[in-house]
Amino acid sequence: TQLLEQSPQFLSIQEGENLTVYCNSSSVFSSLQWYRQEPGEGPVLLVTVVTGGEVKKLKRLTFQFGDARKDSSLHITAAQPGDTGLYLCAGSYTGNQFYFGTGTSLTVIP
Amino acid sequence: DTAVSQTPKYLVTQMGNDKSIKCEQNLGHDTMYWYKQDSKKFLKIMFSYNNKELIINETVPNRFSPKSPDKAHLNLHINSLELGDSAVYFCASLSGLELFFGPGTRLTVL
DSSP: OOSSEEEOSEEEEETTOOEEEEEEOSSOOSEEEEEEEOTTSOOEEEEEEOSTTOEEEETTEEEEEOTTSSEEEEEESSOOGGGOEEEEEEEESSSSOEEEOOOEEEEEEO | OOSEEEEOSEEEEOTTOOEEEEEEEOSOOSEEEEEEEOTTOOEEEEEEEETTEEEEEOSOOTTEEEEEEETTEEEEEEOSOOGGGOEEEEEEEEETTEEEEOOOEEEEEO
16 A cells, blocks of 8 residues: 555546546645656656645646645646646655655646 | 766666666755656655765665765665566655656666
8 A cells, every 4th residue: 555645547638628636645744745757757846735725826737735734636727738747746744755656647638 | 957867877687686876966955865666657765865874764675775975976786686676766866845856767677
C-alpha cells in the first residue's frame, strides 16, 4: 500500500476538455506538492500548498489542499497537448523528506 | 547552465557488476537526494544528504552506497547489480520545499 494514492492512474482526453486528478492519503502532511514529469526528464515543481483548504491557481491549473491536509486535487481547464505528462503529488511531514504519489499519466489528444 | 546534472544518462550492464552514478548541482543547495523510479513510474526516496552528512537512509540494500565528497556532489555506487535494480535513478537537490531533479540515469541490468 502506497502512502499517497493518485487517481486516475491513466487519463486520455481530447484537447479542450476539463479534468481532475486526485491525490489521497490517510496521513496528515505539513505540505503537499504537485510535480509534472515529461518523458526522459526529471519532475518539475508546479505548486506547493501548506494550509488546509488552500487553493492555488497557475494559469489553467487549479490546486486544492484538503481541509484536513490529507488529500489534494489538481484541476485542469481546457486541456492542451502541452499538458501531456506524468503528474505526481508529493507529501512531506518534516520539510526534508518527500513521499511521492503513484502518479497520473495524462495524454491530451489534439 | 545545468542546475542538477547526472552521468551517465544510460547505463547497461550485466548482473553481478559494480557501477557508479554521479550527480552534481550548481545551485548551492545543502540537501541532496537519490530517488529510484520503477517501471510503474513510482518515485521512491533512497537517501538524503545534508552538507555531506547522511540524514535519510530508507530501507535500501547494503549493495547501494551513497557518497558525498562535498555538498555539490552526491554519487551512488551499486555493488553486485541485480535484475531488480533496473530503474531510472534521479538525483535531486532541495531549496525550501522545492526539489530540483536531474535528468535521470536509466540503469538496465541484463
